[in-house]
Each structure stands twice: as C-alpha cells, then as structure tokens.
Amino acid sequence: MTSIREALGRLWDAPDEAPMLQQDGQWFSWGDIRVLSETLDRELGAVGAGPGARVAVVLENRMESVAALITLLRTERTMVTLSPLQPADRLGDDLTASAADYVLAPRELLENTVFGAVAADSGATVFAVDGGDVTVYAKASREPRAGDPGVLIEMLTSGTTGPAKRIPLRRKQMEASLSAALEHNNRPEVRDKPPLTGAVGMVILPIVHIGGLWSLLTALLAARPIVMLKRFSIEGWHAAIVEHRPILGGLPPPAIRAVLDSDIPREDLSSLRAMIAGTAPVDPDLVDAFLERFGIPILVTYGATEFAGAVAGWTAKDFRASWADKKGSVGRAFPGVRLQVVDDDGRVLGAGQTGRLQVASAQVGDSAENWVTTSDLAHIDADGYLYIDGRADDVIVRGGFKIAPETVVRALRSHEAVADAAVAGLPDQRLGQVPVAAVQVKDGATVTGEALREHCRSTLTPYEVPVSVFVVDELPRSAALKVDRRRLIALIEELQQQN
Known part of the structure; x- marks a missing residue:
C-alpha cells in the first residue's frame, strides 16, 4: 500500500x-x-x-x-x-x-x-x-x-x-494491517476526494489502546475529518451520530448493549450502514437484537495489539449471506492472513476441531511465512469462518474438567434480567479451580445469585455451573470497556469474604 x-x-x-x-x-x-x-x-x-x-x-x-x-x-x-x-x-x-x-x-x-x-x-x-x-x-x-x-x-x-x-x-506490520483491512472491506487505498472532506471518521475509544488508535489512524490516512470523544458516553456518541451522519460506526460490546438499552430512536441511527465490534467477544444474541431494533448489522472482527489490528472479520456482504448460518463466528481471514488450529502437540486440526489458534501474516511478525501461536482457543469451519472458543490462559480446570468462561457468560446473559456477566476461576483446595461469576443486571430488574445458578443448570453441564454468582452494580472495566479480569477476581474475592 x-x-x-x-x-x-x-x-x-x-x-x-x-x-x-x-x-x-x-x-x-x-x-x-x-x-x-x-x-x-x-x-x-x-x-x-x-x-x-x-x-x-x-x-x-x-x-x-x-x-x-x-x-x-x-x-x-x-x-x-x-x-x-x-x-x-x-x-x-x-x-x-x-x-x-x-x-x-x-x-x-x-x-x-x-x-x-x-x-x-x-x-x-x-x-x-x-x-x-x-x-x-x-x-x-x-x-x-x-x-x-x-x-x-x-x-x-x-x-x-x-x-x-x-x-x-x-x-511494515502496520502498513500490511491497514492494507489488508482496506482490501477486506473493498475500499481504495487512497480516496479520490479532496483531503478533509466527506464522511467523518469516528474515534470513540481511548487512542492509547489499539481499537481507538486504529480508528484514528484509518481516519488520518484516509484524510477524513475526525470526530473524537474524550470519553465514551451514550449522550456524546448519540449527538455525534445525529450531527455528522456517518455511514460506519464502531463500538465495543458493552457500549453496543448500552445503545440497545437506551431510548435512542431508530431514525437517529439511520445513516449507519454497519457497526464494527471487536475489542471483546460479541454475543450473537446482541448482534441479532441490534439488527432487529435498528436494522444495522454488527460486523464482528478479531485482532489484537500484537497483530497491529484485526486479522479476521465479517464484511457486509458475508453478513447478508451467512450470518444466519454462521452466527457466533468472528468472520473470515483478511487478505494476506492465514489461520490454522493446532493441538497441544502442534498438529494441525481439521475443520470444526478446537485447539490453539495460529496466525501467519506480514502484520503479525517478521515474516508472513511464520506461524504465531495465540492464547486463543478456536475452531475454523469448512467455509473458513473462524470461531473463538475462549482463551487458553482463561480455561478453568475443575476437577479435571475444562470450562470455557465465555460458555458460562453466554448462559448468564441469556437470563432476561442480566445486562452483562463475567466469569473467573478461583483456586479450590479439592478441585483445583472453580468458576465464580459476577453479573450486572438491567435497569429496573432484580434477580438473586441463586436464581441465576438455577438458570445456568438448565443449559450447562453440572461442572460448568458457577459455585457462586454475585450481583454487582457495575462490572470492572478497562478504558476500552473490556472486563478487567484482575480487578474482577479481586472484586469476587472481596464479595466472598463479605458473605
């Protein structure tokens, strides 16, 4: 590029x-x-x-x-x-x-x-x-x-x-990453409009993290005018959308959920053709609910700071054709990116089998030929769609049984009173580790931790059911609105001592 x-x-x-x-x-x-x-x-x-x-x-x-x-x-x-x-x-x-x-x-x-x-x-x-x-x-x-x-x-x-x-x-990594993203979304490397004209670039997240920096970089390199929020708020974001009528937006899942739970009229977001989400796992039910209410697809991407951005994601065309059959996927590899899944011995696994995700691309390391092993557990289907099944370093081993925290999170989110949830593994003298959860409920809703454990029993295996579920005012989050795992564990440990 x-x-x-x-x-x-x-x-x-x-x-x-x-x-x-x-x-x-x-x-x-x-x-x-x-x-x-x-x-x-x-x-x-x-x-x-x-x-x-x-x-x-x-x-x-x-x-x-x-x-x-x-x-x-x-x-x-x-x-x-x-x-x-x-x-x-x-x-x-x-x-x-x-x-x-x-x-x-x-x-x-x-x-x-x-x-x-x-x-x-x-x-x-x-x-x-x-x-x-x-x-x-x-x-x-x-x-x-x-x-x-x-x-x-x-x-x-x-x-x-x-x-x-x-x-x-x-x-070279950043240039490869930016080029791959443009090609993936069928956009030109250089806009034919005069600089600082046309649709604005939206910078919503802190630019000290890769999601916010990526938004700023793409706007600068496209020579677009930029709208930047010092901090994300529903009111500030809503006002910016109404004033500037952008065709593309980007928010992390908690912010998308906040928009969904707000009273923003559908017509206020009518300029948006799609929303990009990728700083944290995106619940497929959230995508469906947002599409139903606002008519706007959420195009999930997968990337990391180490990758200089995203390496896989949905396009609008893929979403229209395949979301119903592939929901839960984070999309397909960007141009120039190769993906594979391996077992603990490094053997490449077949379609649909879960193992450690490996990535090869010029944007990931010194050479596009080298495979880089990630901390993510994943599987790739026969059509090349990537599914993230959890993090290898997050897996909870309870008495020999492996538990993916995201599986438990999805079960908790499916309860009508729950706005969001997070799960961590805590040490246990007998079982090694046990899953414990914290949930944030929707405005005006009430539910007990025991009721949520009972709800989990209807969809999870017995060993996946959290030993405790704590209802909290707010989940601890980073500036990029990801749940901060270290602060989550500290919060749960404090709540356990109080009970």
Missing part, C-alpha cells in the same frame, strides 16, 4: 482553514494541527531526536496527541505510548520502565508532584505540550540511545488478563 508517510503527506494539500478535528463540540482546523505538528518536529530535532528516536507520549484523546502522532509517524521516530488513564504514580513507573529519551506530556500532568518529579528525574528531554505551546520542562541528563526507525509504535496491551506488555509494532 501507499506508505504511512506518503498517506499522511496528503494532509498538507488541505487548506489551513479546513475543519479537521471536533472534540466535545469544539473544532480544530488543519492549520491548528499542522502548526503544532511542525513545531513538535522542529523542537524534537533541535534536541537531537532524529530517525529512530523513542518519544514517549501521554496519549490522551485530545488535539495535541493527534498532532504528535502525525509528527512521529512522518519522521521515522518511534512513539512510545503512555496511558493517562492510570494514577500518577503508576504512570511515573511506566515512564521509567519505558526508558524513553524524549517525553511529550500535558503541563497539568507535569505539575502533578508525583509524575512531574519522575519526569524531571528520568534523564529524558521532557516537553510540556498544550494547545500550540511547546516548552521544555526538563533537559536531558544522559545521552540518547540508538533506536530502530523501523518501529512505528511501542504500544501497551490492555492488561485486562495480566500485566500490560509493551509491544513494538513495525511500520
């Missing part, structure tokens, strides 16, 4: 007065963002940040982050993402662990005594970036290290199933 650098260069053909980014009702022009991007480039160059320089960015959903991303992607520097969604002390620890030589952060954050002290003592050159103002907050006290210009972004995983890991995503 056209390189990321070349694609971003198209923005410089836009007039300065062109509206580029709307955030919380405020528009920023291309001129606003261009001037800041060029200022960042100049200031970084002045302190020696050349190709391969590792620049840590506190990546908030704000105009300054968009300008920083454009700068770093065009100049062969590497963006090291820092999540502003964590407390100041953890953010400081993350900055230290990153060992970045240059830092871009909001002045307000640098004035926090905890994070500011860490930044000042990091040995890096630290810039405060606010609006069009870029000032040196701390000067370097060590020599910068040589970096790899081939690495585009060092990105943290969501950390919902374990400690977050920083994943280096190479330029």
